[in-house]
Structure formats: structure tokens, C-alpha cells
Amino acid sequence: MTFQLPNFIPAIPEMFLFVMTMLVLLVELFHSPRFKNLGYYLAQLTLLGALILTIKFYAFQSVVTFHGSYILDHAACLLKIFIFASSFFVLIYTKDYIKENHLPQTEYYVLTLLIVLGMSVLVSAYSMITVYLGLELLSLPLYAMIAFKRDSGLCAEAAMKYFIMGAVASGILLYGISMLYGATQSLVISAVAEKIASASLANNLLITFGLVFVFAGVMFKLGAVPFHMWVPDVYQGSPNAVTLFIASATKLAAFGLTVRLLIDTFHVLHPIWQHVAMVIAILSMGIGNFVAIIQTNFKRMLAYSSIAHMGYLLLGLIAGTEAGYGAAMFYMVIYVIMSLGAFGLLVILSRSGYEVENISDLKGLHTRNPWLAFLMLLVMFSMAGIPPSAGFFAKISVLEALVSAHLVWLAALALIFAIIGVYYYIRVVKTMYFDTAEDESKIVIYGVGKQVAISVNCLSVLALGILPTGLFNLCILAFK
Amino acid sequence: MLIEQIVFIAFSLMLIFAAIMVVCSKNAVTSALYLVYAFFNSAVLWMLMQAEFLSLVLIFVYVGAVMTLFLFVVMMLNINIENLRRSRMKYLPIGILMTALIVGIVIYVVMPEHYISLTPVKATEHYSNISSLGMVLYTHYLYPFELAAVLLLAAIIGAISLTHVGNPKRKVQNINKQIQANKQSRLRIIKMPSEK
Numbered sequence: 001m002t003f004q005l006p007n008f009i010p011a012i013p014e015m016f017l018f019v020m021t022m023l024v025l026l027v028e029l030f031h032s033p034r035f036k037n038l039g040y041y042l043a044q045l046t047l048l049g050a051l052i053l054t055i056k057f058y059a060f061q062s063v064v065t066f067h068g069s070y071i072l073d074h075a076a077c078l079l080k081i082f083i084f085a086s087s088f089f090v091l092i093y094t095k096d097y098i099k100e101n102h103l104p105q106t107e108y109y110v111l112t113l114l115i116v117l118g119m120s121v122l123v124s125a126y127s128m129i130t131v132y133l134g135l136e137l138l139s140l141p142l143y144a145m146i147a148f149k150r151d152s153g154l155c156a157e158a159a160m161k162y163f164i165m166g167a168v169a170s171g172i173l174l175y176g177i178s179m180l181y182g183a184t185q186s187l188v189i190s191a192v193a194e195k196i197a198s199a200s201l202a203n204n205l206l207i208t209f210g211l212v213f214v215f216a217g218v219m220f221k222l223g224a225v226p227f228h229m230w231v232p233d234v235y236q237g238s239p240n241a242v243t244l245f246i247a248s249a250t251k252l253a254a255f256g257l258t259v260r261l262l263i264d265t266f267h268v269l270h271p272i273w274q275h276v277a278m279v280i281a282i283l284s285m286g287i288g289n290f291v292a293i294i295q296t297n298f299k300r301m302l303a304y305s306s307i308a309h310m311g312y313l314l315l316g317l318i319a320g321t322e323a324g325y326g327a328a329m330f331y332m333v334i335y336v337i338m339s340l341g342a343f344g345l346l347v348i349l350s351r352s353g354y355e356v357e358n359i360s361d362l363k364g365l366h367t368r369n370p371w372l373a374f375l376m377l378l379v380m381f382s383m384a385g386i387p388p389s390a391g392f393f394a395k396i397s398v399l400e401a402l403v404s405a406h407l408v409w410l411a412a413l414a415l416i417f418a419i420i421g422v423y424y425y426i427r428v429v430k431t432m433y434f435d436t437a438e439d440e441s442k443i444v445i446y447g448v449g450k451q452v453a454i455s456v457n458c459l460s461v462l463a464l465g466i467l468p469t470g471l472f473n474l475c476i477l478a479f480k
Numbered sequence: 481m482l483i484e485q486i487v488f489i490a491f492s493l494m495l496i497f498a499a500i501m502v503v504c505s506k507n508a509v510t511s512a513l514y515l516v517y518a519f520f521n522s523a524v525l526w527m528l529m530q531a532e533f534l535s536l537v538l539i540f541v542y543v544g545a546v547m548t549l550f551l552f553v554v555m556m557l558n559i560n561i562e563n564l565r566r567s568r569m570k571y572l573p574i575g576i577l578m579t580a581l582i583v584g585i586v587i588y589v590v591m592p593e594h595y596i597s598l599t600p601v602k603a604t605e606h607y608s609n610i611s612s613l614g615m616v617l618y619t620h621y622l623y624p625f626e627l628a629a630v631l632l633l634a635a636i637i638g639a640i641s642l643t644h645v646g647n648p649k650r651k652v653q654n655i656n657k658q659i660q661a662n663k664q665s666r667l668r669i670i671k672m673p674s675e676k
Binding site for chain 1: 641
């Protein structure tokens with residue numbers, strides 16, 4: 001038996017990421033206490049390096065290597081770029097937070113890098129085994145990170161819930177994959193898709209059965225109703241720094257999972273899963289928007305808003321056209337930027353030992369720190385979908401795809417839910433600008449890097465709303 | 481053929497029984513022991529499928545190492561059995577309903593007419609399970625194999641970061657607290673009746 005050496009070049013970003021993670025782990029063990037933030041700078045260097053390598057080896061044509069386990073295509077490259085960039089921002093925001101709250105620093109950076117590795121493996125996985133391994137590599141360190149504040153009961157509860165539900169969801173996904181393997185005798189996604197499309201397996205019940213389970217697993221990771229129960233508790237219970245990470249970068253990975261499993265594998269069966277997705281989308285938009293109204297905890301409110309946003313994202317998948325998939329991806333990228341901004345501001349506002357998490361904590365933010373209040377205003381308007389923000393354009397593009405797929409009623413319904421959703425976003429703005437704070441003292445943010453990063457982050461929401469074409473075309477191109 | 485079928489049916493029934501008992505037994509130690517039993521039964525089923533190596537690994541690794549550790553952990557936990565007993569019956573109806581639903585659907589779907597008929601091919605006499613596994617493990621499945629290794633490392637780091645507390649006997653001052661301390665937090669003036 002001869003063995004052909006696989007083409008290693010497409011996987012260079014992942015290899016770099018892994019080697020550097022090991023380096024961070026070792027360096028933190030031995031370095032002298034004089035270089036205080038060495039772990040932080042090395043981690044940031046790693047993310048930057050991986051970002052540059054991804055751009056350098058950007059695949060304009062899809063390349064499959066490692067005997068069909070790995071693919072590098074447009075969607076993978078684009079998602080990876082955003083995953084690395086958003087993780088980079090996450091680390092900038094959280095650097096001081098983890099120090100002030102005495103979270104274990106080295107472990108935080110190493111686990112973050114391992115999660116990033118898992119995400120990047122997941123978005124370019126091309127075999128069911130790699131999909132599963134990427135997913136686990138993404139979730140396992142996350143469970144540990146949520147429980148970092150051991151003495152806090154909420155943290156432990158959130159970690160436990162996420163762990164058990166995540167384990168069940170992984171089991172369900174695996175069960176679905178095993179059914180698919182039984183029906184198609186293959187694990188490589190392209191081969192599975194070919195088998196599904198072939199006439200001999202048309203309307204095979206076993207494949208539909210596998211599809212249901214795979215679909216449930218994917219929806220759990222996206223956090224859509226009725227697989228949403230973990231989202232509010234995990235968002236609320238985790239330390240702000242970890243919530244920031246869960247709400248931003250991992251969502252991109254969840255979308256990568258959706259791309260690989262629902263679009264690459266099951267595009268042929270789109271008429272079947274379209275109906276399930278419709279029910280899930282309507283429920284997500286409904287429950288997400290209505291329940292968010294009554295929340296007083298800001299993190300919980302954003303959690304329900306994320307459930308609603310996943311509903312809008314699903315609309316793009318329901319349309320089922322290239323434009324629809326592209327719009328869904330665009331929606332996800334924009335959502336991640338917004339959520340990075342919102343949770344980033346929460347992390348920045350949290351001072352040592354004091355977590356900003358209630359909406360009432362934002363009272364009078366306008367007088368205490370006008371610039372941060374303005375940035376939060378931008379993010380809230382964008383999440384509500386008010387022009388000229390990026391959130392508006394994202395919603396429009398998804399709805400446009402729906403209308404061109406002749407699903408006007410669904411688009412109208414989505415619009416109604418969006419209007420309901422505006423209420424609770426505007427309420428945050430009202431609290432910041434018109435309510436007076438009990439403590440009128442100014443909030444001073446130390447660290448130039450953090451301020452520049454959050455400003456760039458939140459202003460890009462506005463910039464992408466005014467000039468969305470470049471990013472939008474890239475997203476559309478990913479599914480051509 | 482007949483003997484194989486008898487073995488298959490006998491061990492499958494035992495496997496199902498063991499799996500049910502894992503969930504249903506009240507004592508966690510009993511559960512763990514039933515899990516060992518379930519692993520053993522599935523190892524026999526794998527053996528029937530001529531996957532000798534995997535079936536032996538299942539016994540060595542899972543029964544021999546993983547479950548032993550499991551038992552240690554379970555025995556060290558201080559579980560309040562009273563509490564467990566109380567909350568059991570509440571979820572029974574919904575549990576039975578869901579199980580019946582899922583099992584019903586699974587049985588309906590995995591019927592022979594939906595299953596692509598694949599006649600299993602008997603391996604030849606000189607077929608070696610280990611060598612055919614070895615041929616693909618580090619070549620064809622190199623990438624997933626490495627990823628599994630990274631996954632194990634991530635699990636180790638996660639577990640350590642959750643359990644490591646540092647040395648509790650360390651006499652380190654909390655400088656932050658020291659600076660913030662004021663007279664009121666250290667001194668307390670108590671009114672006492674004067675002695676006569």
C-alpha cells in the first residue's frame with residue numbers, strides 16, 4: 001500500500017495556531033515575572049499571524065486535502081478571517097478584566113487559543129469526523145472557561161447546564177451522523193452529498209431520519225428555539241469576558257457548522273428541512289423578541305436578542321438560494337460585530353469586582369462617559385435594524401432573499417417581529433440618555449488600545465451600514 | 481450461523497438491560513458497575529463483527545482504566561441518596577412517553593426496507609484487524625487523529641484550570657485588601673458594663 005503525503009499548505013494557519021498555543025503554554029511556565037503580559041502579547045501575536053496566513057493562502061478555488069478531511073474554500077477563509085479578528089478584539093477587551101477578577105490568566109489565553117483552533121478546524125472540516133472533532137475542541141474548553149469563577153454559584157450552574165446540554169446535543173448530532181453513514185457508507189461530505197443526490201437513495205427514510213438529528217444538533221449550537229434553553233442562563237452566568245467570547249466568535253463557528261452540514265451536505269434536501277427551519281425561525285424570532293422585552297438583566301436581554309437574531313439568520317437559509325445563503329452569512333458577520341461591540345462595552349464598563357450586567361447599571365451613562373454611551377447607542381440601533389446601520393442592511397438582505405424565493409408572508413412576519421424588537425433596544429438607549437444615575441461620577445477607561453478597539457468595532461457597524469457592498473459581495477461569492 | 485445469532489441476541493438483550501440499569505439504579509456505584517457490564521457486552525458484539533482489536537481495546541481501556549477511575553470518583557463523592565429517591569418519580573411519565581416515541585420512530589425507520597441492503601462480507605482467514613487499522617490510522621486519518629490528541633490536551637488543561645487552587649497553606653498577603661483596610665474594619669469598640 002502506497003501512501004501519498006497530503007498537501008499541508010492549506011492547513012498552515014491551523015498548524016501555526018497550534019504550535020504557538022503550545023509555545024504560550026510553555027513560555028508561561030518558565031518566563032520570568034519581569035515580563036508581565038507576555039502570555040497576552042504572544043496570544044495576540046498568534047491570532048494576528050494566523051489572520052495574515054489565512055489571507056496569504058486565501059483559496060479562490062476550493063482545495064480538499066488530508067484525504068478528504070479538510071477543505072479550504074471561500075466560505076472557510078472568510079469565516080476564519082472573521083473568527084481570528086473577533087478573537088483578537090475579544091482578547092483586547094478582556095485583558096484587564098481577567099486580571100482584575102483574578103481569573104487564571106495563562107489558562108484563559110491557552111484555552112481561548114484552543115477554542116479558536118477548534119473553530120477554524122470546524123469551519124474547514126470536510127468529513128463528519130473532523131466536523132465532530134472541531135465541534136468538541138470548540139466546546140470542551142468553553143465549558144471550563146464558563147466555570148472559571150468557581151465560587152460563584154451562577155457560573156457553576158451555567159457551566160453545568162451548558163456541559164450537560166452540549167453533551168446531549170453532541171450525542172444527537174453523532175447519532176444523526178451515524179445514520180447518514182449507515183445510509184451512504186461514507187463520511188466525506190462531498191461523497192455523502194453525492195449519494196444523497198443520487199436516484200437510488202431518493203426519499204430514503206434513513207437519510208431523512210439522520211437529517212432530523214443533524215438538524216437538531218446544528219440548531220442547538222446556533223441557539224434557536226426550541227434548542228435555546230441554555231442561551232440565557234449561560235450568557236448570564238458566565239463571567240463577562242467569557243460571555244463576550246461565546247456571543248461573538250463561537251457564533252461564527254456555529255455558522256460554519258451550518259454551512260458544512262446543512263448547505264454542503266443537505267442542499268439537495270432543502271425542500272424537506274426548509275419547513276422545519278421555518279417553524280424554528282418563527283419561534284425564535286417570536287420568543288426571542290417577546291421574552292427580551294421583560295428582561296432587566298442586560299446580558300439576559302442580549303441572550304434573548306441573540307435567539308431572535310438566529311431566527312432572522314435562518315430566514316436566509318430558508319430562502320435556499322445562493323443569495324439567501326450569502327445573506328445569512330452576511331447577517332452572521334454583522335451580528336458578530338454588533339454583539340462584540342455590546343458585550344465588549346459591558347466588559348470595559350465592568351470595574352474590578354463589579355460586573356455591569358443590569359440595564360439599570362447603564363443609567364445616565366451619557367453624563368458619565370458620553371463616548372461609550374454613543375457607541376452603545378450605535379450598537380443598539382444596529383441590532384434593532386435602524387438605518388443607516390449595518391443591522392438594517394443585514395435584515396434587508398435576508399428579507400430580500402426571502403421575497404425573491406416567494407415567501408412574502410414570512411418576510412412580513414419577520415418584519416413585524418423586528419418592529420416589536422425595536423422596543424427593548426430603544427429602552428436601553430433611553431436608560432442611558434434620559435435616566436439619571438445614582439452615582440454621577442465620571443467613568444474613566446484606562447488603556448488606549450481598548451478604547452481604540454471598541455471605537456473601531458462600534459463605528460464599523462455604522463461604516464458597514466453605509467458601505468456594505470464589499471463585504472456583502474464577498475459573502476455572496478462564498479456560495480457561488 | 482445459528483450460534484452467531486444466538487450469541488448476538490443474548491448479548492444484545494443483556495446490553496439493553498445493562499444500559500437501562502445504568503440509568504435506573506439508585507446507587508451511583510451500581511450504575512458504574514452496570515456501565516462496565518454494558519461495555520463488556522458491546523465488546524462481544526464488536527467481536528462478532530470481527531473487529532477483534534477494537535473490542536479488546538474497549539475492554540482494556542474502558543473497562544480496565546476509564547471505568548476504574550470512574551468508580552474511584554463515584555466512591556469519593558458524597559451523594560445524598562434520600563434526595564435522589566424523592567425526585568425520581570416526577571419525571572417518569574414524560575420520560576416514558578419520550579422514550580416510547582423515539583424508540584417507535586427508530587424501529588420504524590431502521591426497518592430492512594429502508595436500509596440499503598448490504599450483505600456483510602466475511603473477512604478472509606489471514607485478515608488482520610490490527611494491521612488494516614494501522615494502515616489507515618496514521619495515513620488516511622492522520623488529521624482527525626492529531627485533532628483527537630489536541631482534544632485530549634484541551635481536556636487536561638481545562639480540568640486542571642478548574643481544580644487547581646494553588647497551595648492553600650500559602651501565607652501570602654492580599655495587598656489590595658491590606659491597603660483598603662481602615663480603622664473600622666479592624667477595631668471594634670464594645671460597650672461593657674464596668675466592674676464594680
